[in-house]
Amino acid sequence: MDIMKAYIILSIALFLIGFLGVIVRKNLITILVSTELMLNGINLALVAADKVLGRVDGQIFAFFVLTVAAAEVAVGLGLVISIFRLKGYEASHEISQLRD
Amino acid sequence: MGEDRVEWIIFVVLGTWLILSALGTVFVKSPIHVILFFLSTLLAMAAIFLVLGAELLAGIQLIIYAVAIVVFYVLVITTIPWEKIKRFEGIYKSELMVASPILFILFLLMSYMVVKGEFAQPVGLVKDNVKDLGKELFTSYLFPFEVASVILLVAMIGAILLGRKEE
Numbered sequence: 001m002d003i004m005k006a007y008i009i010l011s012i013a014l015f016l017i018g019f020l021g022v023i024v025r026k027n028l029i030t031i032l033v034s035t036e037l038m039l040n041g042i043n044l045a046l047v048a049a050d051k052v053l054g055r056v057d058g059q060i061f062a063f064f065v066l067t068v069a070a071a072e073v074a075v076g077l078g079l080v081i082s083i084f085r086l087k088g089y090e091a092s093h094e095i096s097q098l099r100d
Numbered sequence: 101m102g103e104d105r106v107e108w109i110i111f112v113v114l115g116t117w118l119i120l121s122a123l124g125t126v127f128v129k130s131p132i133h134v135i136l137f138f139l140s141t142l143l144a145m146a147a148i149f150l151v152l153g154a155e156l157l158a159g160i161q162l163i164i165y166a167v168a169i170v171v172f173y174v175l176v177i178t179t180i181p182w183e184k185i186k187r188f189e190g191i192y193k194s195e196l197m198v199a200s201p202i203l204f205i206l207f208l209l210m211s212y213m214v215v216k217g218e219f220a221q222p223v224g225l226v227k228d229n230v231k232d233l234g235k236e237l238f239t240s241y242l243f244p245f246e247v248a249s250v251i252l253l254v255a256m257i258g259a260i261l262l263g264r265k266e267e
Contacts, residue, residue, distance in 0.1 A: 002219070003107055003108060003111060004219065005214050005215060005219075006111055006115075007111070007148075007152070008214050009211045009214055010111075010115050010118065010119070010148075012207060012210050012211060012214070013122075013207060014118065014119070016206060016207050017123060017126055018122070018126075019203060020126055020196075020199055020200060020203055021125065023192075023195055023196075023199045024126070024191040024192050024195050024196045024199060025126070025191055026188040026189065026190055026191060027131060029131055029134075029173065029176065029177060029180075030125075030131060030134050032173075033134055033135070033138050033173065034125070034126060036138065036165075036169070037122055037125060037126075037138070040141065040145050040165075043145070043157075043161075044145065044148065047148075047149055047152050047154045047157060048152060050154065050226075051152045051154075052219050052220070052222065053222055053223055053224070054222040054223060054225045054226055055224050055226070056226060056229070056232045056233045056236050057236065059154050059156070059157050059229075059233055060233065060236060060237055060241050062154075062157055063157070063160070063237070063248075064244060064248060066160060066161075066164055066165070067248045067251060067252060068251070069164075069165070069169065070164060070168065070169065070252065070255070071251050071252055071254075071255030072255075073169050073172055073173070074172070074255045074256065074258070074259040075255050075258050075259055075262065077172065077173070077259070078258065078259040078261075078262030079262055080176070081176065081179070081262070081263055082262050082263065084180065085265075091188030092188075093192070
């Protein structure tokens with residue numbers, strides 16, 4: 001088997017592990033960390049495709065994914081903090097409405 | 101043949117490291133240990149980027165992810181009182197029972213597609229990764245690059261608005 005296919009499969013595994021983390025974790029902060037794992041899996045697939053094709057476009061997309069990841073962390077953690085401040089410290093299944 | 105085998109050995113070592121740290125990130129109980137496993141995942145990703153010939157991306161992965169984002173998470177975790185979040189550490193058991201077989205089947209299907217599929221033909225050859233990347237980023241992708249700065253500005257304003265105390 002081509003080794004680049006193994007890298008693509010590794011990226012799929014990383015994405016699905018992150019997805020599993022989003023589904024099963026109770027803590028809001030660890031849910032955010034799991035979304036970061038999913039973004040990393042996408043980055044790995046883009047870089048592997050670049051290696052196959054001999055181009056750099058995929059790495060530029062990976063840069064934009066990094067930008068979105070940084071923005072997502074800032075806004076997401078701000079949301080988590082404000083949820084904690086508004087409603088006390090709750091698990092993810094107890095947060096069922098956005099208002100007070 | 102020898103070079104090929106070395107590539108496979110590197111892949112197996114880095115891939116095992118990556119998958120084990122990712123599983124640790126998902127299944128370990130304490131949030132601090134989650135962040136440490138996440139840091140280990142990011143280091144493994146940077147090593148894989150180096151192996152794949154994306155040197156600039158490996159460095160940026162270390163600078164942005166492993167320094168900025170992880171420190172951000174640690175700062176937020178230190179602001180949360182520990183005794184109050186003990187109650188909801190860990191994972192949902194029934195959701196794990198339902199989700200993991202489905203995701204495993206999904207993984208097998210997607211891997212089957214990848215193994216059976218064919219790659220596209222190479223269209224170029226990257227000699228100097230950093231030079232080519234910079235040239236492409238500041239010519240073809242100049243407008244998305246500028247828009248990315250606006251995204252970061254909006255995210256900064258949003259985080260300040262969300263994070264401040266109500267008067």
